[in-house]
Each structure stands twice: as structure tokens, then as C-alpha cells.
Amino acid sequence: MTGAGQLLARCRAGIGRFFATAAMAAAAASVQSGAAWAEQVLPLSKATDVVEVQSSFDSLFGTDDRAPRTYSSPFGQQLAAVANASQGRIGVAAMDLTSGRMVDVLGNQRFPMASTSKIAIAATFLEGVDKGKWTLSSEFPLMVPVGSAPFSSAVAPVRPGEYMPASRLLELMITRSNNYATDALLKVVGGPKAVNAWIERAGIDDWHIDRDIATLVRDDGAIDPARVVDKRDSATPYAMVQLLAGIYQGKWLSPSSRAALLGAMSRCVTGKRRIPAGLPEGVSVSHKTGSLNNTSSDVGIIQTQDGRVFAVAIYVTGQGGRPGRETRIASIARTIYNGYLAESPPARLTAVR
Numbered sequence: 589m590t591g592a593g594q595l596l597a598r599c600r601a602g603i604g605r606f607f608a609t610a611a612m613a614a615a616a617a618s619v620q621s622g623a624a625w626a627e628q629v630l631p632l633s634k635a636t637d638v639v640e641v642q643s644s645f646d647s648l649f650g651t652d653d654r655a656p657r658t659y660s661s662p663f664g665q666q667l668a669a670v671a672n673a674s675q676g677r678i679g680v681a682a683m684d685l686t687s688g689r690m691v692d693v694l695g696n697q698r699f700p701m702a703s704t705s706k707i708a709i710a711a712t713f714l715e716g717v718d719k720g721k722w723t724l725s726s727e728f729p730l731m732v733p734v735g736s737a738p739f740s741s742a743v744a745p746v747r748p749g750e751y752m753p754a755s756r757l758l759e760l761m762i763t764r765s766n767n768y769a770t771d772a773l774l775k776v777v778g779g780p781k782a783v784n785a786w787i788e789r790a791g792i793d794d795w796h797i798d799r800d801i802a803t804l805v806r807d808d809g810a811i812d813p814a815r816v817v818d819k820r821d822s823a824t825p826y827a828m829v830q831l832l833a834g835i836y837q838g839k840w841l842s843p844s845s846r847a848a849l850l851g852a853m854s855r856c857v858t859g860k861r862r863i864p865a866g867l868p869e870g871v872s873v874s875h876k877t878g879s880l881n882n883t884s885s886d887v888g889i890i891q892t893q894d895g896r897v898f899a900v901a902i903y904v905t906g907q908g909g910r911p912g913r914e915t916r917i918a919s920i921a922r923t924i925y926n927g928y929l930a931e932s933p934p935a936r937l938t939a940v941r
Contacts, residue, residue: 690829700822884904890921
């Protein structure tokens with residue numbers, strides 16, 4: 589019997605005991621707890637058994653509770669080191685758009701998107717522009733929240749505010765992460781369902797929004813994303829990189845709409861201590877940040893002076909506070925930049941499992 593078969597047999601033998609204690613332990617489980625339990629089930633006698641144990645554990649219980657363990661390249665090892673999950677879950681994915689080479693840390697695990705979801709909201713609206721449903725000069729009102737208690741309603745109440753051209757709403761949403769402008773355009777396109785439908789048409793999996801921004805912000809704080817995977821309003825880093833790459837490559841939007849979105853991302857004024865802080869002068873960044881309770885993120889397109897282009901998605905939780913998360917994002921961005929410049933073989937890299 590293989591190591592994986594032994595694990596499966598022992599898992600089944602002890603499954604009742606495991607689930608009897610799982611409910612009590614779930615709330616306090618750390619990102620390392622799943623792997624620790626798997627290692628207790630089957631003592632490891634060889635280094636190669638680690639991969640078998642982890643693969644079998646993942647097939648039975650999923651990967652949400654386990655941090656990255658093995659790495660396949662020096663680049664992956666360096667990235668995993670700066671994306672260490674000891675102070676909170678960290679998810680990273682990056683793609684060299686010239687070669688297609690990818691690298692990730694927990695790239696297939698869900699993380700809260702926060703305001704990084706606004707890229708897809710913008711793309712959904714711009715598809716409507718391309719189809720002639722509205723124009724960038726069409727005017728719509730800001731959606732201003734009305735005071736309400738957390739979880740007091742399924743959707744947080746809002747009221748119409750000042751009318752603005754769609755071009756201005758788009759600029760505010762992307763460059764300054766303005767929530768009122770975001771909910772204005774989100775309402776125009778038909779709400780979260782319309783954005784999810786656009787994502788599905790684009791062929792992107794593991795990406796979903798469930799609430800408007802007013803509701804998301806009002807009800808924030810009930811779940812700690814450093815310890816718990818909440819699939820609402822979440823995406824995997826892989827999915828976000830796929831979105832970024834497709835927008836940059838012009839897969840879904842007209843040239844003018846593509847330019848409008850990437851142009852706004854290049855003028856982003858939030859997150860100066862995040863991706864931009866980790867890169868040398870002369871490197872351009874078109875990006876969108878996100879922030880909620882105990883989570884900070886930055887996703888975007890990095891363009892080097894010699895014309896290379898990288899799509900990057902970085903999601904960081906915990907780290908003792910926002911300054912620690914922003915420092916970690918900058919370090920990860922720098923590692924990705926240096927790693928891609930140093931490596932030449934056009935192979936897919938991974939720093940997970």
C-alpha cells in the first residue's frame with residue numbers, strides 16, 4: 589500500500605474521532621493545524637512521503653487550513669519565504685505575460701477581495717459602453733450609505749447623491765477606491781449578479797462577489813480572514829491574475845475601454861506602501877488596492893523599463909496590523925520582480941504543495 593493509501597485507510601479508521609473534535613477546534617484552528625493533524629496520522633519515514641501525505645490530506649479535507657510546505661525552484665522558495673503564513677494567511681500569484689511563466693503561494697486558496705473586486709465592476713460597466721448601453725459621459729448618482737446597524741438588513745440602505753459622469757465615477761472608483769462611486773456603477777450594471785455573469789463569460793473560476801460595497805463595509809469584522817476562509821466576496825490569486833492578464837491582453841474590452849481601465853489603474857493614489865514601494869524607479873504599476881478587517885491587498889500590472897509585463901495579485905492577512913501587511917506586500921512585489929528578471933527558463937513555477 590502506498591503512503592497515500594495508508595493515510596486514506598487511517599483517516600477512515602479515525603474519521604469519527606476527528607469529526608468529534610473538529611467542531612470545537614475549528615474556530616481556533618491555525619493555518620498550520622490541518623498539516624499537523626495529517627502528520628500525526630501517519631509517521632513520516634522519508635522526505636518524499638511529505639508530498640504523498642499532503643496530497644492525500646488535501647484530497648480528503650481540502651487545502652484551506654494548510655500553509656505552503658514544498659517549493660520547486662529557488663524563485664519559489666524565495667517567494668514562499670517572504671509570504672510565510674506564520675502571522676496570517678498570504679496568497680500570491682504572478683504571471684510573466686511575455687513567457688506565460690507563473691509563480692504562486694497558495695494561489696488556489698480563497699482570499700477576501702475587498703476593493704480589488706472593483707476592477708471587474710469597472711470591466712462589466714465598460715462592456716456596457718462597448719455594447720452601446722451607456723457612455724462614459726452618461727451621468728449617474730453616487731450611492732451614499734444611510735446609517736444602519738451591522739447585519740440589520742440583507743442589503744445596507746443607500747440614497748442617491750450627486751450626479752456625475754461615468755468617466756468621473758470610474759476615476760474615483762479605481763484611483764481613490766471611492767465606495768459611493770463604485771456602488772453607483774454597480775447599480776447601473778445590475779448589481780453583483782451582473783458582475784459575476786461577466787466573470788463567468790470571461791471564463792474565470794473561483795471569483796465571486798455577493799454584496800455591494802455599502803453592505804460589505806457595514807458588515808465587515810465578523811470573521812478574521814487570517815484564520816478563516818470566507819468564500820463570500822472572495823477570489824483566488826490565480827483568478828485575479830487571470831482577470832488582470834485578460835484585461836491587459838485585450839481579451840474582453842475594446843481598445844478604448846481597455847485604455848480607460850488601465851489608465852485609471854496607472855493613476856491609483858492608494859497603496860503607495862504596497863506594490864509600488866517594492867519596485868525600483870522607472871518601473872510602472874497599474875494597480876488596485878483592497879482593505880478590510882485584518883486584510884490588505886494589491887493587484888495589478890507591472891511593466892519594466894525593458895518592456896516586460898507581469899500580472900500580480902497579492903493578498904495578505906494578519907501581520908500584526910496594516911503597516912505590517914503593507915510591508916509584506918512590498919517585499920513580495922520586490923521578490924516577484926527580482927525573480928522574474930533573474931530567471932530565464934519559460935516554465936510554470938509553483939511555491940505551493
